[in-house]
Amino acid sequence: MRIVGLTGGIASGKSTVSNLFKLHGIPVVDADLVARDVLKIGTGGWKKVVAAFGEDILLDNGEVDRAKLGHVVFSDPDKRQLLNRLLAPYISSGIFWEILKLWMKGYKIIVLDIPLLFEAKMDKWTKRIIVVWVDPETQLQRLMERDRTSVEEAKNRIQAQMPLNLKKTKADIVIDNTGSREELNEHFQRVLTHVSKPLTWSEFALSRQGAFVASILIFVGVIICRKTL
Ligand SMILES: CC(C)(COP(=O)(O)OP(=O)(O)OC[C@H]1O[C@@H](n2cnc3c(N)ncnc32)[C@H](O)[C@@H]1O)[C@@H](O)C(=O)NCCC(=O)NCCS
Numbered sequence: 144m145r146i147v148g149l150t151g152g153i154a155s156g157k158s159t160v161s162n163l164f165k166l167h168g169i170p171v172v173d174a175d176l177v178a179r180d181v182l183k184i185g186t187g188g189w190k191k192v193v194a195a196f197g198e199d200i201l202l203d204n205g206e207v208d209r210a211k212l213g214h215v216v217f218s219d220p221d222k223r224q225l226l227n228r229l230l231a232p233y234i235s236s237g238i239f240w241e242i243l244k245l246w247m248k249g250y251k252i253i254v255l256d257i258p259l260l261f262e263a264k265m266d267k268w269t270k271r272i273i274v275v276w277v278d279p280e281t282q283l284q285r286l287m288e289r290d291r292t293s294v295e296e297a298k299n300r301i302q303a304q305m306p307l308n309l310k311k312t313k314a315d316i317v318i319d320n321t322g323s324r325e326e327l328n329e330h331f332q333r334v335l336t337h338v339s340k341p342l343t344w345s346e347f348a349l350s351r352q353g354a355f356v357a358s359i360l361i362f363v364g365v366i367i368c369r370k371t372l
């Protein structure tokens with residue numbers, strides 16, 4: 144199995160690139176969706192967060208008020224680190240289960256869309272890493288437009304992550320998403336060709352099909368040994 148990491152800065156275009164992968168039949172594990180699941184009412188993550196941040200961050204129906212919690216953690220690095228520490232184990236195991244489900248379905252190539260891939264040291268799980276990069280002004284503009292936030296709020300969110308230029312230096316593949324969607328599509332086709340190359344032997348061995356072949360070989364080996372002994 145080939146596990147490709149997809150990361151970048153907030154609003155750099157990871158979800159847009161993820162959607163292109165999905166359109167081409169490559170499944171994506173979205174860490175933001177996993178992070179939402181682990182904060183669902185009554186879950187272990189929800190209990191930890193309520194115990195640490197108090198009931199003030201809840202809506203009347205008991206769900207986490209994401210906007211309020213976001214406001215708290217993106218303006219206070221200590222509180223953000225606390226939230227990250229509390230949720231990290233739940234998010235990693237959630238991602239692991241998603242990978243396992245795709246493995247069992249027989250997918251040979253999967254993409255992990257993880258905004259904090261480097262920050263959370265999950266880059267060790269991935270074979271190749273794609274960083275979606277944009278120039279800083281475009282990033283700020285797109286973030287403010289998408290989330291309808293103030294400049295200050297948007298800058299707080301951008302500064303809560305490892306600088307995008309540093310992430311770029313750690314990438315195997317950089318997608319520059321500063322241009323139009325058409326330019327992104329063109330660039331994506333080249334990335335898709337690269338990502339879809341035939342699996343190496345070690346990647347094949349890690350796939351469900353590889354495990355199947357290995358078990359057949361072991362079975363045949365045992366039969367031969369029994370007959371010859
Ligand atoms: C603080 C929360 C409630 C705010 O929710 P909100 O709906 O406003 O934002 P959403 O979850 O859609 O995240 C949007 C983007 O913010 C960035 N972001 C989210 N959490 C963090 C964080 N802890 N540090 C830095 N950036 C973050 C990511 O780029 C993400 O794509 C939420 O982001 C959260 O629970 N964060 C902690 C979990 C986490 O680390 N998520 C990232 C997955 S690796």
Ligand SMILES: Nc1ncnc2c1ncn2[C@@H]1O[C@H](COP(=O)(O)OP(=O)(O)OP(=O)(O)O)[C@@H](O)[C@H]1O
Binds near residue numbers: 152154156175325
């Ligand atoms: N090439 C592009 N041209 C114009 N707008 C774009 C382009 N790529 C992405 N966008 C827009 O920019 C915004 C951010 O993109 P997207 O949501 O894909 O970023 P993201 O990296 O997944 O963000 P987050 O970290 O918050 O999950 C969205 O509104 C998206 O529609």
